Amino acid sequence: MAVHDDQHSWDEWYRSADTIWSGRPNPQLVAEAAGLPPGTALDAGCGEGGDALWLARHGWRVTGADIAPVALERAAAQAKVEGLDVEWVHADLTTWTPPSPYDLVTTHYLHLPGDALERALTRLAAAVAPGGTLLVVGHDHEHIARHHPDVADRYFSPESVAARLGDGWEIQVAETRPRTTTDPSGEEVTVGDAVLRARRAD
Template identity: 45%
Template sequence: MERTNGSPAGEYWEDFYGARERVWSGRPNAALVREAADLAPGTALDLGCGEGADAIWLAQRGWRVTAVDVARAALERGAGHARQAGVADRIDWRRHDLAESFPTGSYDLVSTHFLHSPDGVDLPRERILRDAAAAVSPGGVLLVVGHVGPPPWETDHRHDVHLPSPEEVLEELGTPGRTWEVLVCGTHRRAVTGPDGRPAELTDGTVKLRRPAG
């Protein structure tokens, strides 16, 4: 695993993952399953991979995955899960603070889910998304999924992160958002369980683009 120097983002996310033995469900993001299930396996870049569920799902379907996160704790956890799943040899775990560095190479699929950070943690989102687009191979796919609104249990409607619409994501991407084939640009709702254990729904946005082959 590549390592970067300490940073506010690194410290925040190390604390975030270090607070619990497991943060996420271990299941791949529903949008990834929906949008990537029919893609021919190749090379994939998973930006903000967390504990590795998406990377493992892709690897199990024949992809060779570069999985990137800023938190060493998340990467080590993901690598352990990959070993348990029998796909450790198909995933390269790399530590990057995307505000400071970006993985090299080009990929048939570049995927990022919920590229959000709280107020006070630097995240140059527009630049990162454009770097992500630049990493897509000709004919490859860029998949960007994010929250569109705050969770319903935040009844005071305060949120310290701007949550862009899919149309705003296209604008953030610049040229790719205007010249690549737009496969998906829209919102969807998904069922979740709130902090109080009650069922709820979240609204997410999906942007899926294909880079011209020529």
């Protein structure tokens, strides 16, 4: 299972194809954010911008942050085509401190080694405004541990993310959901998404 940790490896991966992602928003973002009143949003690890652009289309004032300049350039180009005003930030999420709180902080498939994941999630949780929402979605740890045990430490369960938050949070969703996707061979497979949605106390 291929993994990327630094800016160079991410940029090289994005350069390997004209487009890596579909451009569509992740389904768990749509499911969890569609009913929220638009405000300020941070899409952490935004890649080519599918989620950030979906939020912007729905009235959010969005910041998209990612470690890969190549991905950010593609995201910015698509935003320009659509006439959407999104702030794009080049950032290493393990060290970057968001400059202001957001009504929604969302990250999808942020899988980092060792304590880097802990550092990133701690910073993202701290960036949620009072009354705001944190949405963390990842590949289910149990599924990864069965099929790719060598990288299982990068993945998480929704309960483990909830436990990191501590007091001052209302856990609204903490579950693993099945999702149908296509594997590299073109075969349709069912995978699990670990979904954590929490509201910060006012």
